[in-house]
Amino acid sequence: MIYTEVKCKVVTPIISRKDPQTGEFDLTGQSIKGVLRFWFRAVAPRVIDIYRLNEDNKPKSPKENKELYELYKTYEKEKYAGLKLLENEIFGFQKKKAPFGVWVEYNKDDLRIYSKNRKNTDENNGSIKSNYDFTYALYGIERAEYLDVDSLFTLYFTFGNKNIQNVISSLLKLTSLVGGIGAKTTKGFGRFEIIQNEEEKSNKSVNERIENVLNEAELSIKEFIESKEILNTQKKLKDILIYTTQTKLLDFPNLCEGSYILKDTKIKAADLSSVISEIYKRSQKYTGSNSIGWYRQLKYVIRHNGELNKSKDSLIKLAEVLKARSKEPVEIPGAFLGLPLRYFFRKDDKVFKIFDEYDVSVEIKQEDIWIRRKPSCLRILLFRDSDGKYFVNALLLKSHISTITENRYKLSIDATKLKKENNKTIKAKLENKKAYLSADWEKLSGFIKKFEK
Numbered sequence: 535m536i537y538t539e540v541k542c543k544v545v546t547p548i549i550s551r552k553d554p555q556t557g558e559f560d561l562t563g564q565s566i567k568g569v570l571r572f573w574f575r576a577v578a579p580r581v582i583d584i585y586r587l588n589e590d591n592k593p594k595s596p597k598e599n600k601e602l603y604e605l606y607k608t609y610e611k612e613k614y615a616g617l618k619l620l621e622n623e624i625f626g627f628q629k630k631k632a633p634f635g636v637w638v639e640y641n642k643d644d645l646r647i648y649s650k651n652r653k654n655t656d657e658n659n660g661s662i663k664s665n666y667d668f669t670y671a672l673y674g675i676e677r678a679e680y681l682d683v684d685s686l687f688t689l690y691f692t693f694g695n696k697n698i699q700n701v702i703s704s705l706l707k708l709t710s711l712v713g714g715i716g717a718k719t720t721k722g723f724g725r726f727e728i729i730q731n732e733e734e735k736s737n738k739s740v741n742e743r744i745e746n747v748l749n750e751a752e753l754s755i756k757e758f759i760e761s762k763e764i765l766n767t768q769k770k771l772k773d774i775l776i777y778t779t780q781t782k783l784l785d786f787p788n789l790c791e792g793s794y795i796l797k798d799t800k801i802k803a804a805d806l807s808s809v810i811s812e813i814y815k816r817s818q819k820y821t822g823s824n825s826i827g828w829y830r831q832l833k834y835v836i837r838h839n840g841e842l843n844k845s846k847d848s849l850i851k852l853a854e855v856l857k858a859r860s861k862e863p864v865e866i867p868g869a870f871l872g873l874p875l876r877y878f879f880r881k882d883d884k885v886f887k888i889f890d891e892y893d894v895s896v897e898i899k900q901e902d903i904w905i906r907r908k909p910s911c912l913r914i915l916l917f918r919d920s921d922g923k924y925f926v927n928a929l930l931l932k933s934h935i936s937t938i939t940e941n942r943y944k945l946s947i948d949a950t951k952l953k954k955e956n957n958k959t960i961k962a963k964l965e966n967k968k969a970y971l972s973a974d975w976e977k978l979s980g981f982i983k984k985f986e987k
Contacts, residue, residue, distance in 0.1 A: 536693040540706065541686060545725035546806060546916050547662055548681040549648075549672075550716035559645050559679035563636040565715065566689060570705045571625055573713055575617065576789045576931075577705070577751045579780035582759075584617035591773050602767040605774070616775055620755075623762055623771060624701060633694035634702055644685035649677045661806045667814045667827070668807075671721045678717070683806055687726075697761050700754035707747045711740070712789075712915065712929055722813065722914035722926070740917065740927050741796050748789060787911065787931035794931050797982055799828050801926040809924040813914060828926075828987050829914065840981045912982070930982050932975055 552560030578584055593603040609615040626632030646660025650669060661683040662668050672678075681687065689706070693699040707728065709715075714724030738746070762771040780790050788794075803809035815827035826834075837848045913929040 536691075536696065536699055538691050538693070538699070540689040540691065541729040542689065542710075542726045543729055544681050544683055544685045544687070545727055545918055546714075546723050547646075547648075547660070547683060548714075548716045548724045548726070549675065549678050549718060550681075550724075551678055554675075557647070557676075557678035559681065561638050561640060561681065561687070561715070563638055566636050566638060567625065567632075569709050569713060569715055570702060571621070573705050573708050574621065574624065576787055577708065577748065577755065578617050578620060579784060579788050579790050580748070581752055581755050581777065581779075582616045582620060583776040583778045584614045584780060584784075586776060587615050587619065587774050588776050591769060599767060602764070602769055605764065605767060620759070620771070620775060624698065624758070633698045635692040636702075637690050638687060639690065640681060640685065640687035644682055645679050646682045647677070647679055648672065648675070650675070651677075663807055665807075665811075666816055667811045670814045670816075671723070671810060672718055675717065680716075686729075695761075697754070697758045701751070701758050704747060704751035704754045708744075708751055711744050711747055712913065720910045720913045722810070722916045725916050727918070740798075740915070744796065784933070787933045789931075792932075794929060795979055795982060797928040797930065797985075799926045799928055799987070801828060801924075803924045806924065809916060809926060813926060825987075831987055832912075832982070832985055835985060836978065836981055840977075840984075928982070930979060932979075 548561065550559060550561040550565055552558040587606060587609060591602070592606045593599045596603045605619075609619055612618045622630065624633070646662070648660070648662045648668075649664065650672075651664075660680065662672075662680065691699070691702065693702070710726055710728050713719060714722075715726060716724040718724065756777075759771045759775055763769075764771060764774065780788070784790070784793070799813075801809060801812045803812055811827070813827050813829050815825065815830065817826045817830070834847075838846070839848070911931050911933055913931065915927045915929055917925055917927070919925060
């Protein structure tokens with residue numbers, strides 16, 4: 535058994551809630567395993583055929599090799615047979631314990647409280663402030679404890695052997711570069727750095743660092759596959775899995791070549807509050823500022839199909855369709871940045887007047903698969919340089935929704951805030967209203983590549 539500890543420092547607040555209602559903080563080993571599993575799935579298609587097992591070694595009957603025959607039977611109906619088998623061998627499952635364990639230690643004195651209610655200024659005594667930029671980035675969170683910037687925490691690991699240690703170590707490095715821990719990681723929260731990791735201190739670009747860690751993860755996964763014996767089957771994992779680089783459509787975000795784009799936003803700032811403002815700042819209409827946040831401006835460009843002076847905002851078109859003023863098909867590129875689509879329309883805007891008390895959510899149906907929630911394909915990555923100043927990259931991940939060029943929506947209304955007598959009337963008006971998703975990867979990733987604030 536191998537024991538090791540990894541010391542980490544918080545780069546942006548980690549919001550890991552035990553209960554979303556109370557906001558109580560709870561960072562556990564299970565949380566860490568969940569994050570590592572997510573990024574393992576993103577890397578695995580670079581190494582194996584995630585859809586199939588090697589049929590050449592499949593026994594024709596139980597008499598030939600009972601254990602191996604049963605293993606193939608277990609995965610024969612799995613859509614991701616290769617991925618599922620490898621994932622189970624690394625992370626364990628109900629019938630088999632994982633070959634590694636992890637637990638977390640942190641100082642509770644480093645916890646702070648965020649409250650959306652601006653009157654509770656005493657609660658917002660950490661790096662998260664009660665201003666509109668933070669509220670926008672933390673949409674949906676009313677109150678939460680968080681581990682503050684510069685806090686230290688330690689991950690303690692136990693490993694069955696060196697090969698599994700190398701796999702988990704590379705995945706943790708990858709998580710520190712492109713992921714995060716807890717809630718709102720796509721918006722830039724939950725970022726951390728590994729203190730012992732010399733790569734973090736190097737002068738290499740973020741893109742080079744990501745490529746290096748991806749290569750390390752690939753190699754460690756291959757070495758694990760080569761060495762791993764499948765109990766009682768007289769075979770190794772390498773005899774059952776198929777080495778390949780995945781090229782076909784994947785239904786989840788991944789880090790295969792051509793499936794992700796790293797964008798330098800050019801944003802630099804001295805502290806968290808300043809960098810959050812540069813990303814999510816409101817428009818001049820509300821603040822009198824001469825500029826708008828990077829993320830907000832990007833959303834605006836995408837909603838206009840990349841042509842601000844030639845095309846109409848897709849949300850205005852959507853409102854017109856829902857109010858039966860138009861029957862023209864509506865393309866909604868905003869879905870590229872996540873589902874459901876939630877926009878609150880203001881009373882002073884005549885076009886959106888009908889929506890002043892509720893919001894529009896979207897359900898997508900294609901090939902009998904319903905998608906009601908979908909995280910953004912765009913992840914905001916905040917880093918700090920050797921001087922402690924923040925700089926920002928954006929990671930765009932290709933996934934199922936972002937490759938569909940045309941898809942039909944079923945629109946529904948979240949009427950929880952409406953008066954009961956109005957619910958039926960509004961739902962009746964919106965019944966059978968339809969729009970289209972426009973989320974072509976080449977088109978929309980082109981916006982990201984060309985976008986300069």
